Every structure is written in C-alpha cells, then in structure tokens.
Amino acid sequence: MGKKVYVVRHCEAAGQPSESPLTGRGIQQAKELAGFFEDVKVDRIISSPFVRAIQSIEPTAEQKGIKLETDQRLSERVLSTLDLTDWLDRLKAAFDDLDLKIEGGESSREAMNRAVSVLEDVLQCEAENTVIVSHGNLIALLLKYYQPDFGFEQWKNLSNPDVFLLKIDQNNKVSVERLWRS
Structure with a gap:
C-alpha cells in the first residue's frame, strides 16, 4: 500500500502579502474544496502559515475533525525582494534556470x-493520506521535481484553488495527477 498526498493551491485571495485573506469568492471556493474532500480519506492536513492557505483548508479540517498543522516550508517562494516590473519574465527565466537567483529571493x-523536504517528511510519518496546502509557484516547483516537464506554462494554467494527487508506491515512485477541474 502506498501513500497519497493531495497538493492544494489556496483559493482566491485579496492579495500577495502573507496576511492577505480570501476574497468572498475565495471563501465560497474553500467550501467547495471541503465538498471535494468530503468522501476522501484524509489523515493529516499541513498548510502554509499564510492566511489565504489556512482559510482555504479550514472548512475541510473542520469537516474532517483534523487538527490543521502549519509548516513554514510551505510558504510562497520569494522570487525577489525588489519590486520587479518584469517579474513574469524573471519567473519564466527561473523555471528555465533552476539556479537563477534574483536579489533577495531564493532560486527555484x-x-x-524546501517543498520536497515537506513531502519527504510526510513519507516518513504514519499518515497514509495527507493534504498539503501551499502557493502556485511553490506547488509548480514541487510538481516539476516529480514531473520535469512541468514548467512556466503549466504554472500559468494553475487555478485557485487547484488540487493534484501524488501517489507514492512502496518503492517511492511518485505519479502526479491533476484532480481539480474549475
């Protein structure tokens, strides 16, 4: 028997800062996400500490009666601390060159x-079915690790929310499947 990790991108938010809450539409999406997980076995939920990520999965955690854990490693990736007018071009370049580092930021x-280390910890715990909640760029990089052709264009096509299933077999082979259809 293998493990299942559901990788969830947060719902629609009012902004990018860590304290940005969900919009009214995002709150409704969080309820839809809880409906999505209603018949799914979930043993553990780990979220980015950002407000929008926590608010996205709270209805699911409440419905399941599961304590919501936060992990700083699931925080959004910082591309740069500079105000980049060409941030989209820089982000594309960072998908092409994983070691590209822009002032104040971390490389892809x-x-x-950082994201893979969370997944590796999940594989060591007893939980068989885990939900992790994070942000678009970090999720895209996590998926790219297991599916190298996942890149900038796939990142652009992510939705809020979004759900991917990572199935890990006994040999730690990982398969990736997109489950959310917005």
Missing part, C-alpha cells in the same frame, strides 16, 4: 528542495 532549486 532552493524553493523546490
């Missing part, structure tokens, strides 16, 4: 390794 490889 650093962010990817």
